[in-house]
Amino acid sequence: MSDKSKIYLFANWKMYLDYDESNILANAIAAQAKSIPTSVKMAIFPSALALYPVGQVLHDVGISLGAQNVYWQDKGGDTGEVSARMYKEAGCKYALVGHSERRHLFHESNSEVRKKLEAILDEHLTPVICVGETEKERAENKTEEAIEIQVRAAFHNIVWPKDRELIVAYEPVWAIGTGKNCDPIEAERMHQLIKKQVIALTGITPVILYGGSVKPENVAEYLKNPNINGVLVGNASTNLESWMNIVAAVR
Ligand code: PGA
Numbered sequence: 001m002s003d004k005s006k007i008y009l010f011a012n013w014k015m016y017l018d019y020d021e022s023n024i025l026a027n028a029i030a031a032q033a034k035s036i037p038t039s040v041k042m043a044i045f046p047s048a049l050a051l052y053p054v055g056q057v058l059h060d061v062g063i064s065l066g067a068q069n070v071y072w073q074d075k076g077g078d079t080g081e082v083s084a085r086m087y088k089e090a091g092c093k094y095a096l097v098g099h100s101e102r103r104h105l106f107h108e109s110n111s112e113v114r115k116k117l118e119a120i121l122d123e124h125l126t127p128v129i130c131v132g133e134t135e136k137e138r139a140e141n142k143t144e145e146a147i148e149i150q151v152r153a154a155f156h157n158i159v160w161p162k163d164r165e166l167i168v169a170y171e172p173v174w175a176i177g178t179g180k181n182c183d184p185i186e187a188e189r190m191h192q193l194i195k196k197q198v199i200a201l202t203g204i205t206p207v208i209l210y211g212g213s214v215k216p217e218n219v220a221e222y223l224k225n226p227n228i229n230g231v232l233v234g235n236a237s238t239n240l241e242s243w244m245n246i247v248a249a250v251r
Helices: 019-031 051-059 084-089 100-105 110-122 135-139 143-155 184-202 219-223 240-249
Strands: 007-012 040-045 064-067 094-097 126-131 167-170 207-211 230-233
Touching (some): 007 207, 084 110, 094 110, 110 126, 110 143, 126 143, 167 184, 219 230, 230 240
Parallel strands (some): 007 040, 007 230, 040 064, 064 094, 207 230
16 A cells, blocks of 8 residues: 555646736645645645746645646757756756646657656656546546556666655546546546556555546545545645645545
């Protein structure tokens, strides 16, 4: 059984909040930081432009900062990109990699995900590797196969730094932003499978988060499972009340 002494509550703000909205929400969360149980590891992934001021506010109350995406080069003529190194300099501890919106809307391949993952590790950030099957793959009974391909591409022959946690987010594509959350028992089954595969590939026991339409009403159903170490939340993390209700559900 995984160590469940820590519960991971990770908030992916995506492109939902502009600069002012991000700062307002970060300050409001910081003002309520005393009500966050000590067992919770919280990280916020704001938009790139809001990241620096949001990070300053969160740092003072012990909430971590993360990047939603990185580029694998450190510096160069890569118009529009932001490198893992630059996110590190801006105060990030974590970086998402292979989020399904990156894979599907921006056509990121498994090999690009791997290059990003290695750049994140090189910069001493902790990656959060997202994997998930599409609705079509699930309908065709190819869920396990789809996940195994993504997990293998991410971890095959990787040298994992000893000082770094290995965090995977299981996020079924059909459950993201749709309101259709995955059945918690099914999510637990997938977490067991991912755990087994990651251990076989790396020898490391991963932390595995569930993501996909998590909200205050369903979060406890996920967290009670032995292999669900926390949640990665999109929509419901962008509103103070629903985010603090998710936090409250941990107790
Ligand atoms: P959602 O997004 O909570 O809005 O479904 C989750 C995610 O994409 O990480």
